[in-house]
């Protein structure tokens with residue numbers, strides 16, 4: 446079989462890859478960082494044994510965490526990206542000319558370095574002059590910062606280890622306070638098959654803070670469960686209405702999705 450790499454998402458469900466090449470392995474102050482090469486997915490970035498991005502399927506996730514918010518906000522000039530050190534989310538945000546400034550609040554400088562070195566098609570916008578990178582704990586950043594944002598995108602790791610604090614109600618509230626009106630907050634909220642309970646709790650926190658909550662879903666072939674959830678809260682924006690076209694050349698998101706994006710599958714409604 447050759448060398449195998451796997452992500453053990455639950456005790457009895459693993460996602461496994463045949464390795465063509467191990468490109469990089471290292472340990473930062475915060476986590477294990479690994480990049481492997483595979484035939485089907487190209488290069489894959491793992492953080493603490495969880496797949497963050499692959500070259501071939503990252504577009505589903507990055508387009509879907511970014512465009513639904515960016516097409517429906519009336520004037521998204523300042524955008525905060527929390528996590529997302531690989532740069533994929535920043536790359537999608539930078540496709541809008543209306544964007545004047547993006548702040549990337551990333552915990553781990555090593556993730557940015559490794560992505561720049563080995564994942565150029567994903568990290569390519571990390572040198573955009575509109576970007577400012579703030580390294581360190583994003584939960585502290587959102588507490589201390591007062592200069593507000595129009596859109597906040599939480600592209601975090603799973604809610605265990607370093608990413609855990611980013612799914613707490615306190616963090617969501619600090620983001621709410623840092624958001625302009627009109628404003629949109631959107632976060633990745635895990636597999637909607639395995640993470641049903643997490644999603645239910647997250648929705649409750651959003652209701653407590655924003656008083657509204659919108660869920661939408663997208664396929665991500667390499668994320669455990671295959672279908673990923675996103676959770677959005679807004680201040681004075683109706684996210685079912687697009688007010689600007691999506692950038693041309695996208696591979697998954699199309700504007701026609703927007704009006705029906707927030708339909709929840711019946712098994713999740715109970």
Ligand code: AG3
Pocket residue numbers: 452454495496497498529530531532533534600601602603633667668669
């Ligand atoms: N953001 C984290 C997605 C979580 C994936 N979880 C997993 N494989 N267990 C990914 C960073 C992409 N910019």
